[in-house]
Amino acid sequence: MKSYEVSNGVMIYYLPKELDHYAAEKIKKKSELVFREEDIKYLIFDFNNTVFMDSSGIGLITGRFRKVHDKGGNVYAINVKPTIDKILNMSGIYRILSKRENKEEIISEMIEGGYYE
Amino acid sequence: MNNTNEMLVEFKSAALNESFARMVVAAFITSTNPTLEEVSDVKTAVSEAVTNSIIHGYESKDGVIKIKAKIEGRSIYIEIIDEGKGIENVEKAMEPLFTSKPEEERSGMGFSFMEAFMDKLVVESTYGKGTIVKMWKEIGVLNHHYE
Numbered sequence: 540m541k542s543y544e545v546s547n548g549v550m551i552y553y554l555p556k557e558l559d560h561y562a563a564e565k566i567k568k569k570s571e572l573v574f575r576e577e578d579i580k581y582l583i584f585d586f587n588n589t590v591f592m593d594s595s596g597i598g599l600i601t602g603r604f605r606k607v608h609d610k611g612g613n614v615y616a617i618n619v620k621p622t623i624d625k626i627l628n629m630s631g632i633y634r635i636l637s638k639r640e641n642k643e644e645i646i647s648e649m650i651e652g653g654y655y656e
Numbered sequence: 657m658n659n660t661n662e663m664l665v666e667f668k669s670a671a672l673n674e675s676f677a678r679m680v681v682a683a684f685i686t687s688t689n690p691t692l693e694e695v696s697d698v699k700t701a702v703s704e705a706v707t708n709s710i711i712h713g714y715e716s717k718d719g720v721i722k723i724k725a726k727i728e729g730r731s732i733y734i735e736i737i738d739e740g741k742g743i744e745n746v747e748k749a750m751e752p753l754f755t756s757k758p759e760e761e762r763s764g765m766g767f768s769f770m771e772a773f774m775d776k777l778v779v780e781s782t783y784g785k786g787t788i789v790k791m792w793k794e795i796g797v798l799n800h801h802y803e
Contacts, residue, residue, distance in 0.1 A: 557675055559671075559674045559675065559678075559703055559707065560671055560674055560703075560707040560710070560711065561671035561672055561674050561675065563761075564671065567761065591678070591696070591699060591700075591703075592700075593700050593703040593704055593707065593766075593769065594704060594707075594762075594763045594764075594765040594766050594768075594769050595707060595762075595763070597763040597765055598760075598761040598762050598763040599761060601761065601763060602761035622692075622693070622696050626700065626769075629769070629772060630763070630765055
């Protein structure tokens with residue numbers, strides 16, 4: 540399975556089972572390559588397979604947020620399990636990270652907001 | 657039956673070993689009969705400490721990290737030991753959101769997470785010699801730190 544997909548300035552990143560410093564470094568590198576080639580405005584982190592996360596994941600999200608925020612974009616988290624939700628909550632990252640149930644919810648918000656016109 | 661046990665493991669300071677360190681400690685503490693949430697808390701705390709040793713202690717160069725752990729009944733004691741560069745100012749390093757490596761996208765939350773997920777945290781460091789992170793946790797006790 541591909542670790543990410545890009546279409547119309549939206550990037551969805553399928554996060555691994557364990558999001559630690561080791562994984563975060565690889566994701567950062569991969570996404571930076573994509574960011575250089577594509578104009579990404581919205582970044583969606585899919586936590587569906589993720590069962591472990593530490594503060595390295597927070598650093599990764601914050602770093603990516605800075606990039607899309609400059610373009611008036613947004614960073615989302617979807618399919619967040621309770622263990623991960625606890626970490627995200629504690630870190631205070633929900634101030635800059637928008638949690639949604641799934642991809643469909645974000646897409647319909649974007650359609651309503653006129654993004655796809 | 658009294659549940660007492662001890663372990664010592666050492667490994668190379670490679671990022672790949674962060675998951676190994678978490679797994680070892682998680683397996684070791686099973687005899688305390690922890691909930692999944694408690695296992696997850698301990699894994700996060702261990703991951704934070706080991707990551708600190710790799711990134712800050714050894715600055716991503718080769719080194720040896722040791723983990724010592726003890727169990728007495730349902731009490732867990734863990735030490736993460738490195739012989740890296742040490743921390744110049746422990747108090748400052750432990751401040752929430754403080755990081756000496758913002759360019760590497762470190763969140764500065766490592767010690768805060770260790771404190772939140774464990775019952776007690778002590779950091780002993782000698783600049784130029786290394787760091788020992790000591791953590792305690794009582795299994796089966798409600799923890800309200802993050803509620």
